[in-house]
Amino acid sequence: MKEQISSYMQNKENEIVRLADELIGANTENPPGNERLAVNIVEKHLKTHGIRYDIFEKIAGRANIVGYIGNGSPILLVACHLDVVPPDNGWDTDPFKSVVRNGRIYGRGANDNKGQMAAMLVLAKFLKDNESRLNGSFLLIGAADEEKGSELGLKYLLDECGISADFAIIPDVAHNMKIIDVGEKGALFLNITSYGQQAHGSTPEKGTNAIWNMVELLNQLKNIKFQRLSHELFSHPTLNLGTISGGAAHNVVPAKCEVRLDIRYLPGETEKEIVGNINEIITSIEKNNPTSKFNITIDAHLPPTQVPPDNPLVKIISMHSESVLGTKPIPRGFSGVTVTKQLIEKGIIAVGFGPGDEDQSHIANESIEIQELISFGKIMGLIIFDILK
Numbered sequence: 001m002k003e004q005i006s007s008y009m010q011n012k013e014n015e016i017v018r019l020a021d022e023l024i025g026a027n028t029e030n031p032p033g034n035e036r037l038a039v040n041i042v043e044k045h046l047k048t049h050g051i052r053y054d055i056f057e058k059i060a061g062r063a064n065i066v067g068y069i070g071n072g073s074p075i076l077l078v079a080c081h082l083d084v085v086p087p088d089n090g091w092d093t094d095p096f097k098s099v100v101r102n103g104r105i106y107g108r109g110a111n112d113n114k115g116q117m118a119a120m121l122v123l124a125k126f127l128k129d130n131e132s133r134l135n136g137s138f139l140l141i142g143a144a145d146e147e148k149g150s151e152l153g154l155k156y157l158l159d160e161c162g163i164s165a166d167f168a169i170i171p172d173v174a175h176n177m178k179i180i181d182v183g184e185k186g187a188l189f190l191n192i193t194s195y196g197q198q199a200h201g202s203t204p205e206k207g208t209n210a211i212w213n214m215v216e217l218l219n220q221l222k223n224i225k226f227q228r229l230s231h232e233l234f235s236h237p238t239l240n241l242g243t244i245s246g247g248a249a250h251n252v253v254p255a256k257c258e259v260r261l262d263i264r265y266l267p268g269e270t271e272k273e274i275v276g277n278i279n280e281i282i283t284s285i286e287k288n289n290p291t292s293k294f295n296i297t298i299d300a301h302l303p304p305t306q307v308p309p310d311n312p313l314v315k316i317i318s319m320h321s322e323s324v325l326g327t328k329p330i331p332r333g334f335s336g337v338t339v340t341k342q343l344i345e346k347g348i349i350a351v352g353f354g355p356g357d358e359d360q361s362h363i364a365n366e367s368i369e370i371q372e373l374i375s376f377g378k379i380m381g382l383i384i385f386d387i388l389k
């Protein structure tokens with residue numbers, strides 16, 4: 001089987017490049033998304049190879065496609081997203097017209113996540129041709145809206161379209177197949193407002209300066225104590241001061257100052273503990289300085305998620321990666337957020353694993369190596385036949 005998959009994928013370089021080119025050519029910049037353009041390409045491919053599929057569209061144009069191969073359980077799901085981030089400036093070529101140079105495909109989405117989808121589509125034909133050897137179901141998903149929170153994408157498929165699985169692999173973590181994402185930090189987005197009292201800039205003692213009070217709070221937040229400072233799978237927790245705004249003019253004492261914080265915390269801690277901690281700091285500042293007043297609100301919160309680092313999926317991915325690439329990927333916790341979070345919350349054993357350079361997503365002249373996509377197809381083929389054996 002290994003030889004068969006290997007030679008099949010190795011001979012499909014042209015088709016991977018063609019499909020990646022078509023997908024990149026479908027402008028699915030999110031917002032507004034328009035994933036239907038890419039779904040049309042996937043649909044044509046699945047139809048050509050006799051693969052059953054459904055299209056789910058919560059809002060017109062924001063389409064998702066699910067291809068089905070095999071039958072019954074267990075169910076293994078692989079989801080690539082079809083939307084891309086806006087191209088922004090700095091491109092040497094048209095971001096929506098792929099270019100092949102030095103063995104790499106260039107174009108918006110090449111690395112995140114259309115190259116991966118092209119490789120999976122090519123592999124899907126092999127799986128379909130060998131369907132009788134699969135004991136279970138394989139679902140290949142082209143999802144919408146990943147770059148904006150997946151409300152119209154994977155979340156919608158899981159919550160409203162009856163899509164479910166036992167295992168899931170999300171090839172959206174780059175790192176050249178050298179790591180397996182087995183968990184993600186909690187992400188807590190907070191807004192904090194400091195309220196003061198306006199006065200003339202020449203008599204600041206008559207007012208309360210909301211910005212100075214905020215500065216005092218920020219200085220203390222810089223050294224905020226997290227309950228969980230280290231974890232065997234994760235890097236340390238972080239706090240980013242993302243935005244700050246306030247004040248009207250040189251000569252006005254500002255009555256309001258607002259900051260937005262992005263806190264990434266480790267499993268074992270809760271958002272309640274973190275907010276409680278910040279509230280304690282606020283209380284002590286308000287006690288020392290009775291004119292100061294703060295308000296804190298949670299703008300968004302995604303709790304930390306984790307699957308056991310020795311789960312069967314990790315073992316199977318490691319084994320087949322090693323046999324194709326000669327190196328074993330390392331299970332690791334992630335600071336970023338992928339759709340594995342939503343899958344794990346549904347009780348699905350989900351990990352992130354895939355090709356692409358770590359620094360090639362969301363940049364100008366985004367690219368991916370073609371041979372890496374071929375190797376990825378080989379490894380995924382072996383994984384799928386192993387899980388559904």
Ligand SMILES: [Zn+2]
Binds near residue numbers: 081112113146172
């Ligand atoms: Zn992505």
